Amino acid sequence: MTQLEINGLFAEYSPSLPILEDVSFKIETGEIISIIGPSGSGKSTILRVLVGLLHPSKGHVIVNGTEVNYKSPSALKSMRDTMAMVFQQFNLFQNMSVLRNVMIAPLKIKKEPEVEVEARAKEYLEIMGLGDKFDAYPDQLSGGQQQRVALARALALRPKILLLDEVTSALDPEMVNEVLDAIRVLSTKGITLIIVSHEMAFVREVSDRVIMMDDGKVVEIGTPDEIFTAAKTQRCRDFISNIIQH
Amino acid sequence: MIQQFIDQAPIFFTLNNGLYWLRALMTTLSMALIGCVVGFIFGFVLVYFRTSTISWLLPLRALLIAYVEIFRRIPFLVLTFLILFASRGFGFQLSLFWVACVTIVLIATAYIAEIIRAGIEAVHRNQWECADVMNFSRARTMLYVIVPQSWVFIVPPAFSYFIMFIKETSLTSQIGTMELMSAGKYFNSIGISPLMAYGTCLLLYFALSYPLTLLGRRIEVRLKNRFKGNMEALSASDQ
Numbered sequence: 001m002t003q004l005e006i007n008g009l010f011a012e013y014s015p016s017l018p019i020l021e022d023v024s025f026k027i028e029t030g031e032i033i034s035i036i037g038p039s040g041s042g043k044s045t046i047l048r049v050l051v052g053l054l055h056p057s058k059g060h061v062i063v064n065g066t067e068v069n070y071k072s073p074s075a076l077k078s079m080r081d082t083m084a085m086v087f088q089q090f091n092l093f094q095n096m097s098v099l100r101n102v103m104i105a106p107l108k109i110k111k112e113p114e115v116e117v118e119a120r121a122k123e124y125l126e127i128m129g130l131g132d133k134f135d136a137y138p139d140q141l142s143g144g145q146q147q148r149v150a151l152a153r154a155l156a157l158r159p160k161i162l163l164l165d166e167v168t169s170a171l172d173p174e175m176v177n178e179v180l181d182a183i184r185v186l187s188t189k190g191i192t193l194i195i196v197s198h199e200m201a202f203v204r205e206v207s208d209r210v211i212m213m214d215d216g217k218v219v220e221i222g223t224p225d226e227i228f229t230a231a232k233t234q235r236c237r238d239f240i241s242n243i244i245q246h
Numbered sequence: 247m248i249q250q251f252i253d254q255a256p257i258f259f260t261l262n263n264g265l266y267w268l269r270a271l272m273t274t275l276s277m278a279l280i281g282c283v284v285g286f287i288f289g290f291v292l293v294y295f296r297t298s299t300i301s302w303l304l305p306l307r308a309l310l311i312a313y314v315e316i317f318r319r320i321p322f323l324v325l326t327f328l329i330l331f332a333s334r335g336f337g338f339q340l341s342l343f344w345v346a347c348v349t350i351v352l353i354a355t356a357y358i359a360e361i362i363r364a365g366i367e368a369v370h371r372n373q374w375e376c377a378d379v380m381n382f383s384r385a386r387t388m389l390y391v392i393v394p395q396s397w398v399f400i401v402p403p404a405f406s407y408f409i410m411f412i413k414e415t416s417l418t419s420q421i422g423t424m425e426l427m428s429a430g431k432y433f434n435s436i437g438i439s440p441l442m443a444y445g446t447c448l449l450l451y452f453a454l455s456y457p458l459t460l461l462g463r464r465i466e467v468r469l470k471n472r473f474k475g476n477m478e479a480l481s482a483s484d485q
Contacts (some may be wrong), residue, residue, distance in 0.1 A: 035393045051379045052378075052379075053375055053378065053379065073263065077381055080379060080380070080381045081381065083379075084379075084380075085379050087372065087375075087376065089372055089376065091372045091373065092374070093373065093376070093377075093378035093391050093395075094391075094395055095391070095394040103389060105381070105382070108382075108386060108390060109380060109381050114284060144471040157380065
């Protein structure tokens, strides 16, 4: 079943600065999609548009069969209820402990019972290997640990679709693996994942399909094998060969 | 001068005079405290609406910006007299103490609103974005995420401002409020040497404001230690 459909999506920071041009693709429920491409190709912008941080100038976004009206606060709210996003810079709330960071939205926004929320938050933190960090504050954690808290926080919202925006880009190399391991755990949970990443080996390993973007446009969509070994477009082949050479 | 001090000391250092000074001290402190606490509350409300992006609140925003810009530029004494005569003109028999308090609130709101706005704007924008994506309303984002993080930026200038306002209250002696400066004037008028009368005034202003300075520094250090790592991390993420 199609969970997310993007049709002819355009987005811009100003009329002279288009960032997305005619982007279209569909994502099935439970699918793991990775978006790859050079810096500035619009990968992260797609995620920002999906969660309403940037409104599209044209095009349609359909979530679970309902078109999202980005001008309607209630439509935006119900769309955000189905999605969660993990940012490159973790974006943990600096004034809250790890446990509070994970609990705050289900507790105060979704108004779920505290006992249930706390149990769930602790469970997700333990899955992320942070069972001993409940009372720590973000600045007392390493980058990798902070990103795993961000993953637990996103999971605690019980999203249908999880958006991961270059979640390892701001990490030291030795911390990248601990976050990738955490995402590997997620990839077995049946949540639809949209991953923007430069970790090509990881993308190839976990993705069902890969979207290659360049200059705000979708260049090619295919399975990891198709994209990495038998890309149809020259631009995609060039990008992959450059990445592999480095 | 020393001989005069020795001669007047038994007349000046009496229990009754001590109580008089204490009342004046409490009046000064009360005016500054009421003015700044109420100014703080109003300042927060003002900033909340001023920074709103709702289009139909635009006229209110313009009004609030005008308020801040105007009231930060009116001399304290001018406004004090204006409030005194306007209140009398409109038939409100406000006591001189409350005239002074209203004046302080009006000016403090404008100044503190700017301090709060700067503090809120200093919190990294990614905190807003993250709360937004998690469906926090603007009010909840402010309450749970932004304001707790902005204290570190608000408290130091707010304390400096509060201490400055303790000194500014001396101007209300011009309308006859019985605060520290008026007490100094009174004792001087009954023959106590200016050095002794205003020297006591000086010591009491210092005694009032110095502990507050120390308290402000202590709070500042605690907040900075608490948020030190975060601020470094956030500034690094901007580079």
